[in-house]
Amino acid sequence: MSMDLLPTATEASPDEQWLAALVMEPVVADGWVETFRALSPASDGTWLVSRAAMPEEPGASARLRRGFAMRDALSADWAVLPLHLVPTLDGPVLISRDDGGGPLPDAGRRDIAGFLRFAAGAAWALGRAHALGMLHRDITPASLFEGADGTVRLAGFGLAMRGSEAIAAEDGGLGDPAFTPPERARRTHPVSDTRGDLYALGMALYRVLAGRLPFEAADALGWIHAHAARRPPPPSRFRAEVPAMLDAILLKLIEKEPAQRYRSAAALERDLLRCLSAWERGRCIPPFDLDGAAGEGPVPGAPGAMAEPMALLPEEATVRPRAERLILEGRFPEAAAEIARLRREAADLAGSLAALRLDIRLRSLRSDFAGAIQVGAEALPLLGIKLPASPGTAETEDAYRRLRAAMGTHGPAALPGLEPMADPLLREGMELLASLVAPANFVDDALMFVLLCEQVRLTVLHGIAPASALGVAWFGVALAHRFGEYGRGLEFSEAGVRIAEAHGSAETRSASLVALDQVSAWSRPFDFALGCARAALAESQGAGDVAMACYACNHIVSDLIVMGVPLPRVEEEINRGLAFARGAHFEDVEGILGVQQAFLHALRDTGALPAQPPRTAMTPLLCWYWMFRGIVAYTEDDADEAERCLGQASALAWSTPAHVHVMCIHLFSGLLRAARGDRAGLAPHLALLRGWAGLNAGNFRDKALLLEAEAARLDGHTLRALSLYEEAIAAATAGDRPQVRAIAHERAAACYAAHSLEGAARHHLRGAHAQYEAWGATRRAAKLSARHSFLPTAKRAAAARREGPFLPQSHDGLDLGAALAAVQSLSGEIDTDLLVQRLLGQAMTVAGASRAALILTGGGRTVLEALGTLEDGPQAGGPPGAGRIAVHFARAAPSPRDLPLSVLYEVIQRRLPASIPDLREPHEHGFDGYFAIRPARSLLTLPLIKQGTLIGVLHLENEVAAHAFDSSRQVLLEIIASQAAISLENARLYSALRASEASLALGQRISRSGSYRWNRVTDEQAWSEGLYPIWGADPAGGPLPVAAMRARTHPEDRPRIDALLAHRWGGEVSGPHAFRILDPAGPEGAVRHVELLLGPAEPEVFVGVLTDVTERRVTEAALRRARTELAQAAQAATMGELAASIAHEINQPLSTIVAQAGAAGRWLNRPVPEIGEALAGLADIVRDGQRASDIVRSLRALARQTPPERREVPLDAMVRKVAGLVSAEVELKGAVVEQVLAAPNAAVLADPVQLEQVFLNLIFNASESMEAVPGRRRQVVIASSHDVAAGMVEVTVEDSGPGIKAANLARIFDPFFTTKPTGLGMGLSICRSIMEAHGGWLECIATGPQGSRFVVRLPARPGVAGA
């Protein structure tokens, strides 16, 4: 069954085609590569075929290539032999020799003798590899193949190394972390040698023998920790029958210290065989000395019969300081004793410095920060470094001055270019200083600043040491904190990261990235900071630096909280971090993450912050604890508690230098002062926020505006305050920060309510509630709901979510996206059954319908084609809880039980959509018996019309929701229906084609395409039947001459087509080339859109296909237009809501006034006038008149809008861009856009998006106005000019349409005025208000009997020269 060579003589070379013909059966897969046994049907041969498990994964491709590159060094005796590497589109595929068998299918099932045979075989195979100078580096159970004859072979050489070559990290990196020896996962000086392979083999054999690994871990970090620090239990713990000697062999293989492991694979094989023979004799293994030389300590790389030729053994692999290992294993008391011994017995200065540094590290880990600093104070004088014990302002300024003097004129950016530091004692000094920074941070921020200053100064004077990166990076943070030099601080931190990239280890890279994260929030977008923290996490995870990974995680969470990321997502991140921190026994970070988590729980109402602060010496943790408690108290309206907590946090804020949470402390302190009416107390916080917003508007402007609004409110400037709240909301919306939006809405609501503007207050409370919900602060949302009955409660919200699949959603991108997807999938379907299924599915999804029916009306009969219903059970891939859409084919006459026939026949007759928004309200089909048996709530029934012919009817129902098919949804459904009509007709024709087995001609007619063959020299042509209708030619007359076709091509497209036909084509197929044909059947000026594909058949002979895509284009254009209309409709809906709310506010007092006036008249008109009643009424009139006037005044203030964004926009470039955007669509209407641009240097200050919207609208209106005009040239001229003297620019849009009636001219800019049958009448009104907001204006001039001209005038940006 095996094949030595590949391919056989009868088969082609192994290429993608050959691969495609193979029959594959999976053998094994790891995270990177999956391997199949492949059978070639052609030759009956089998091979092993390996390919990337994920096609895009570059690491997997690198492994496959490397595995193949190793083939010369391998032998089929002991290795699964790679034969070929086949490049494919999905990456390389490795073909290997198949010797039968594979990896052990199920671990732990083999008897002891069978295991010993397998283990000895694996040891032999690995021994062969090592003897040839090769390291495997990725031994796992999946790489040990047991052949059909019992021979064990190694597979998967993707990480293998030969001789002394090194493998770059990006070549594939570490193998499976569960099998990676501790010395390879170390962050400094990772080591690979034969004993690493033996460790991995030990883990693999352990798994085979015991059915599990000695440790369990959730992720790579957990594994690294386990390999480094946890003691493996003997395999007999999991499988009692395992003999003691076998326990001993396996535990020796997986010793932490490489020196304690087996000396060689051959020695292992000898011991296993000895065990096997003993076991087979008497089912017991008497004790013997392992590895032939127990107790002596094996000598790696020693010469001898089985010596291994490699000596890849740096000294660190053999001598790991015991104290360091004790620290790593968390055995702190033993480590302290060992360090004390080292300090006593240190032979020289270097020795005692190393011991002191270990001492500082140990004390830091045990949170004894003051002790660590004390040890540092003893150590630094040994190096001639003097530091003040507790520096004050003078000392810090002095230190900074000395640093600046040392730097001279150089900026931070020069630091990465310095030479390495030569003096070993100074390097040691730098390490010492660095180890003191973290403890100093928790004890005395001034001391930390001085320490960092000194590190940067030593770097400037003596060059870069390994510790320089951290010093420089954190100095940036300290500088921002101490002197408010945020920009300069950022430069230092960036320099630190660059130094770390060039000189540092992964540890320093991640630590300097954390510094950059911290300082960059003040001057860069939050995303940048978050990116730094994430990069730091990746670096530290890659290096197995658990502590730093925890810190990075903590920083990520801080960033996410400030960014307003929904709290459930933040909590996921915290849980990941807590998993590392607990695994690493790193209590302080665990504490910080725990506090962050408790904060989230308090906001989400799933828990609370602990009542007592954590017992820790880590000051930042305390600071954050009090800050979070203060914020929670503020949101609970507990001002006393908030004041106490925020006060505590402020007192500790020095320990979180330049951390973005400092801003949070000031924001909430400011809000709290404002809530207490303490304007003077608010001032300092406001000043800080203002300053930060000045540095970085994107990050802080929303929060600064919020405090500005509070200040204005306290100052009594209510209108200004209201306007500032709106600005704060807008800024927070732009930054996507729901937490700031929520608070701003809530504050605005309170301000409105205080002035009795209840409608507006309710509007803002709804906003606040929605934003708290969006943020995930459910506790506050619920509190608002409880207080205000008009807000949704959690129960009601849950009910709404349950109804989710049925409820109409707002017209947003989602709906349009779904409609687009629906149209695309429908247009591609030509099989009737599938098409019907897809149509009903898509229509129900887009419409949110619970029941649908498709009726076809071809051939004079009305047939119920299919019914779509919503059934219980999740849709595959759909959202949980949503029902599954089932389609049943009926293909029978519709019955009164299937759908309301009265509605159906009305739609068939009138060919217009019918909609009943609420069937519980009286309606004109109430008599239809269908409604008595079906619980429908709302329905929509649409005719499917293709080219004026009714093809069918689509009927949709929603059983739960009224108004489920609102107008925006109806627009989308009509688009889908029109595509459905085209596709259904095509599908019907296609099934006719299949039935009659007709020729290609019919197929081409359906796809509206035709093919041709053309000899360029002789002009001889051959056309398929489908080509004639496209060109409007008579088949009897034969193909049109090229000149005639040219004449029927749109004049603007002729030059392009000429060039195309004259081009000297190589062998390639070219196209599709889109162009237009003048439609001979349509009205004048009508065009058909076609696409041409062409390629050479023989010299000077071309073949090609021409496809008519007009209908597709029309559908696409309709969709684009729908997008614009819907965007406008959304805007109009908002305005409508506002208008209604204003009307309500005003009409209430007016209503009182009018009624009271009427009553007063009647009281006075009585035979005996009731003067008292009349006077009481008049008093009410006066009061309500006042109320109305107050409301009007407040509303006028509100109407002042937030100024839009202003940017310099080059005028002509913008006009060109817009004209380019619309030209295709304008052409569909049979018009052309002509540009006359005469303001090449003019620019305006404008919101470019709004300006584009104005021009788009004007051009569309112009082209639409000419649609009904026959026989005239339809042209839209857009012209620009620049009046330098007046400082104005002008853009005119002129059409040759019927013009605007004088009576309408005055009204066209009014909202909701339209002359178009389908328009919303908002376009010009919005355009004019946009222009006015830009300090310009828009007017319309009738140009004579025909045409109209719209003129836009805008101030030119000053300082720009004229044309």
Place this chain on the structure above:
Amino acid sequence: MRDHLIAIVDDDDSVRVALTSLARSAGLRARAYASANAFLAEDLSPFDCVVSDIQMPELSGFDLLRAVRSRRAELPVILITAFPDERVRQRAMGGGARFFLEKPCDPNVLITRLTDAMEEESGP
């Protein structure tokens, strides 16, 4: 007519007071309620007509109309609203309101509509 009793339901205090005063000035007896719930808690039989606002917290005027139709279908309901919207009008009339009025409404019109509603009710 002198003995007719009408209910006035409006959540706005000043509107409620004004409408009650107007009704009384026309010689009608009127009871005022600040919410639909408060009104529906009453025995409906003594009333000859209901004037209710549409836009109210909790139960709306439409809800009130539906409840009245189910409990005492012949009791005429006049709905008034400060939302001048055609859809609102259609919904009010479709739901069986006797009249639909926009705020602010002419006091004479309101009195006439009240009288019409009650006369139709007690007519032949």
